[in-house]
Amino acid sequence: GDSVTQMEGPVTLSEEAFLTINCTYTATGYPSLFWYVQYPGEGLQLLLKATKADDKGSNKGFEATYRKETTSFHLEKGSVQVSDSAVYFCALSGLITSGTYKYIFGTGTRLKVLA
């Protein structure tokens, strides 16, 4: 079945450091790919998404490119801030029945940014 694999955390960085969180997927067909962020005690918020190969999603300085050849959707940010400390989830939208889709989430990667 469809699956998402994320790098294990926690990832600890100093403020202004470069961030990469790896995400690879296994899916039949061509799913849409998403990154969600979860701050402590809160629900998930959509960070960015890409719906087809070579699409780049971007938001709040974060970027991720849909790479079909490597089945990857790595999250990057050039300069992290303390406020970026959160758990980041990679997800895909997979077909379950004709016309019906569901999300498959990775296990999440905790990011801690130190001042």
Added chain:
Amino acid sequence: EAEVAQSPRYKITEKSQAVAFWCDPISGHATLYWYRQILGQGPELLVQFQDESVVDDSQLPKDRFSAERLKGVDSTLKIQPAELGDSAMYLCASSTGGTGEFDTQYFGPGTRLTVL
């Protein structure tokens, strides 16, 4: 900005008791989802509704869990009886349901359940 509402935010119960969670999706969203998130893991889909119909409940433990969305708007998830292993965050999400795999899901703040 419209949001998904959930209540209660926190629930502490003893094992073998019944608990219920409520979710009000964003107005006009046809698809509603209930997820369970165990600490340190990603959300796992329990049940998915399209309007008032269940389209996927393959991961719902049906001997103790039930979910309904009677009028295709708000929804209730019930656990009876609760077990220690049910302690988790229960998340509700909604989407328009009209764009297939491109649908963006919007999540509520969740209900943190602790079973003693």
